[in-house]
Amino acid sequence: MGNPGAFLNIPRKEGGYRPADERVKDYSEVEMRLNAVERREQASRCMDCGVPFCHWSCPLGNRQPEWQDRLYKDDVAGAYALLSMTDDFPEFTGRVCPALCEKGCVLNKRHEAVTVRENELAIVERAFAEGLVRPKPPVNRTGKRVAVIGSGPAGMACANQLNRRGHKVTVFEKNAAPGGLLRFGIPDFKLDKGVIDRRVALMEEEGVVFRCGVNVGRDITASQLLEEYDAVCIAIGSETPRDLKVDGRGLKGVHFALELLQQQNRCNAGENFTDDVRVSAKGKNVLVIGGGDTGSDCVGTSHRQGALSVTQIEIMPKPPVGDNPSTPWPYWPVILKTSSSHEEGCDRRWLLDTRRFIADDSGCVSGVEVEEVEWEKNPSDGKMNLVHTGRMSIIKAEIVLLAMGFTGPSGKELLDGLGVERDKRGNVKVDPQTRATSVAKVFAAGDVASGASLVVRCIASGRDAAKGIDAYISKATEL
Ligand SMILES: Cc1cc2nc3c(=O)[nH]c(=O)nc-3n(C[C@H](O)[C@H](O)[C@H](O)COP(=O)(O)OP(=O)(O)OC[C@H]3O[C@@H](n4cnc5c(N)ncnc54)[C@H](O)[C@@H]3O)c2cc1C
Structure with missing residues (x-):
């Protein structure tokens, strides 16, 4: 550890996102990067804990304290050598990993975790930029x-x-x-x-x-x-996506999340789709069913396509904000996640079950009837049971995206x-x-x-x- 007191004096600083009104006009990456000096400062905040819970939390067993120290000392070659020993693709995890390591970081006890994911991304991107990532074909072939x-x-x-x-x-x-x-x-x-x-x-x-x-x-x-x-x-x-087999499921405009997401990525790569097969939120009120990460990706994609409004509903209760005593450090905290896509605008609602899709005169979806639910603990076995309250309402939506996981x-x-x-x-x-x-x-x-x-x-x-x-x-x- 090169700078033992850094975590006391240097606050956590993230790269942050491009301004929302600018980024919703394109599909370029939303995350920004710190400059090299600030990045090394962030790396210096790692305390090199005796028991590194970041390492323990990481499914790859990444050696975060060692490579952050190398990054702080501007030894990118050394940092990349260590990082690539345990992670084949730090350029993927450095971008999309929810950073289990940061949840385990001892500094996360006061919500000031080291910016491990961004540090990882900085190492691999500098390694590419500096020509350190070169093809290394095996010297001998086994014939297998x-x-x-x-x-x-x-x-x-x-x-x-x-x-x-x-x-x-x-x-x-x-x-x-x-x-x-x-x-x-x-x-x-x-x-x-x-x-x-x-x-x-x-x-x-x-x-x-x-x-x-x-x-x-x-x-x-x-x-x-x-x-x-x-x-x-x-x-x-x-x-196989989880389906929602309620009345009106076959209406035009009700899609699995990946129909939208996959097609948009293909469009970005230059493919063309005719109007009859194009899945688009342009000029529509969007309802995303499912409050997880795939749902959040639908929110961001809908904004970029030009949605009128975006609502996301979830059958489970709203998770706690900030801390959750039932998932304390160093475990993965089950807390409310607000993504860059949510920040771009989204009405997020919880404890709603979908009862039916409503059609307009042309057989397209025009709304969704939802019912408020509660979760009650069964005193005999402690399991949570879903209770329908009978309180119904209708959410206007000309496109519905099912983002309820995969079976x-x-x-x-x-x-x-x-x-x-x-x-x-x-x-x-x-x-x-x-x-x-x-x-x-x-x-x-x-x-x-x-x-x-x-x-x-x-x-x-x-x-x-x-x-x-x-x-x-x-x-x-x-x-
Ligand atoms: C919308 C969305 C967003 C996500 N965002 C994140 C995120 O931000 N961070 C994160 O950590 N995880 C995220 N995930 C989860 C993550 O993407 C997956 O867990 C991961 O990609 C699964 O990897 P895999 O290699 O097992 O399978 P996949 O990535 O699903 O790859 C399987 C491949 O097998 C191919 N295939 C299937 N059948 C055949 C066949 N018969 N013959 C030939 N090829 C076949 C498929 O075409 C596919 O290319 C997200 C998932 C989704 C759906």
């Missing part, structure tokens, strides 16, 4: 071939790690471009897609092959892959073809250490095994799967 199905953060991390170990990796992706939800879910204003292209180009130079536009299970059978490859990793995500993987042909065992929720069952499935030489990583999660967790599970696959292949070779 691995197929990774799905190119989201889990598949990319698995492929990256296996390639570094000298195995020949092919990533199969059904979409036209790699990245999974990084590319076709997370809005550009949070993650510029050039950042994914830069990393994919690097991995290709190192020898990873991306075969996009190939739907495994349809274009190639699972058995073909099993014959041709020494191991297979399933990393197809959790693509499990799609890709039935593939999963049935491979014959992997699934859990009660339909996720692929894996050994928690090796990520091996019930079928020999088949492994799984990311949301397909855990259910919908976070980028950082998917990178971690992709790395674990790579270790499991490497051990499996090496053992098979020894035998």
